Amino acid sequence: MQSAKFYVTTPIYYVNAKPHIGHAYTTILADVLARYHRLMGVPSFFLTGTDEHGQKVSQAAEKAGMTPQQQADGTVVRFQDAWKKFEITNDDFIRTTEPRHKTVVQAILQDLFDKDEIYRADYDGWYCVTCERFFTEKDLIDGKCPEPGCGRDVEKIRESNYFFRMSKYQDWLMQYIQDNPKFIQPDFRRNETLGFLKKKLNDLCISRPKSRMSWGIELPFDKAFVTYVWFDALLNYITAIGYLSDEAKFRKWWPASCQLIGKDILTTHTVYWPTMLKAMNLPLPETVFAHGWWLSGREKMSKTLGNVVNPMEYADKYGVDAFRYFLMAEMSLGQDADFTEDVFLRRYNTDLANDLGNLLSRVMKLIGSYCDGLVPSVGSLGQDEEFLKKVALAAVEKMADAVARMRIDIGLAEVATVVRETNRYLEKTQPWTLGKKGEKEQLGTVMYFSVEVLRIVSGLLYPVMPTQMIVLRKALGLSESQPDFSSLKTWGVIKPGAPIGQMINLFPRIAPAAQDDKERKGSAMTEVPVLAKTQNVPEQKQPIAAPAGVAQIEYTDFTKVQLCTAVIESAEKVEGADKLLRLQIKIGDEARQIVAGIALHYKPEELPGKRIVVVANLKPAKIRGVESNGMLLAASSGGVMKLITVDGELPSGAVVK
């Protein structure tokens, strides 16, 4: 990706389709890339649009009793509205029925015809209506369309048509792809195209006789034909930025830095498109990046299976930002990814509600309670502070690198690590205890470092979650406008004394209790997916036996117990009871006292900082006159007792399931 400018494109979507998860994903990805580049001060241009000619639109129009143009005018709005809703910041939206596109396509066709790059010939072949592509007999698989994922019946067609001399560029293209490894990304897709090019390349049929299909751009040199929809559509990437109409603009943006596509349209973009550009004597895009597909429950989404994810529904239910974050964090670019509500909620609750949301509310609450709502000044620094600062600043570099490599998922994972490290820092330094004890200087350091991390994190996440990160930044007392990258690389931007805003809950946890019963029964909605599956156990013919003497319980019995992670803040002996310890614990932000029978196994001083598991919804009780509000879990065997702890780092308050 070159750094002087950034021009990113999405495929133009068939206008008659309803925006689905695939459209939303590519467009959000392009938006995120454009926003990161703008943040880094790189002039950027982001293009998307709609593909409005061809058989699909013409058939849909016929069915609806409209002209194809009326049909397109009616349905294009769905895309435009969707992109508005998803906070897409495209610089242009091209429709292939616009005069600015049609006239330039005709000029290109005329030019190529004049240069003998296009010729007329009789054609005899097989045509797939859905893919709008011709195939030779030997291309077909079992007599059906060979396109991946298609396999539909093909029609035998015999007619006179116009052809683009694509075959003559075969050797050049192979060489170009080998010499420019960045041109097709990821690498395995490059190999796929090179594999395709091992077979002899045919010339490309670029016309359709009007007698068969009239909805398209008329060939300027033969009015009995319109141009093939793909030939027309691919040219949008240059017509929109001024090719043959605004040379200065065109020169500014072309070649594209990154053309995003789904893996199913690799051939059109890495064989047709580069040869067309070569014939026009234009440079090729720096990178064509083919991403994987979103699957649902590991299966292809299809209306028949009823597993199609509606992006609008998710955005309405969980917020646009959370939806954008999920798509970016979950798909490892290039690979397929699975989209189910379970997967969505798991990531939402972990990364956003528990980690980020928890960090923010802890920091705001502590500053509100102990620092008069003002960012405190820094006292003396130790290794923990140096470490935290290093991790946060390194994440900025790592994100820049991830963006350049198109690995937003990796960049986001780095940010998630910073957030987790900061929560860990709070647990280690115990600012709530510092506050209570009045240790202002040390508390100030901890709070200042946490606020600075939040500032950097909010900047790094801004391109993915623009609305919520602005809210977060405002809460930190930062300006409303978008952050700039150089300030993210600098430590110490927030000035002590700056006021912190009102407490906010950016990403409320979506707990099972918040869902109604009907939803909880459906696999998709529950927050406890693993257990939700075991809910089906009673349906099994042979239930798994419980340990002897212990009655089996229903899943619903288990759900009555709310298990959470907690952190021990302090411990002391209960007078007159040699087995009992009185523990002060924190479940998330909530302080509790519990009494535990572990005094013979743990000394009070061993316990602060330990992360344990507690039953959080046990009715309060008095044990030896001391109030106990919950119960910790421990296991014992052969006279040894050990606390149940969590394998790995999780903030306190995480639900154990």
Ligand code: MSP
């Ligand atoms: N009109 C052509 C593109 C012309 S570009 C010059 C087209 N349109 S489309 O609307 O059918 O598809 C647009 C994109 O959606 C493709 O990149 C395709 O890969 C993508 N997706 C469709 N379903 C998808 C998923 N389930 N997951 C991810 N992307 C998928 O093709």
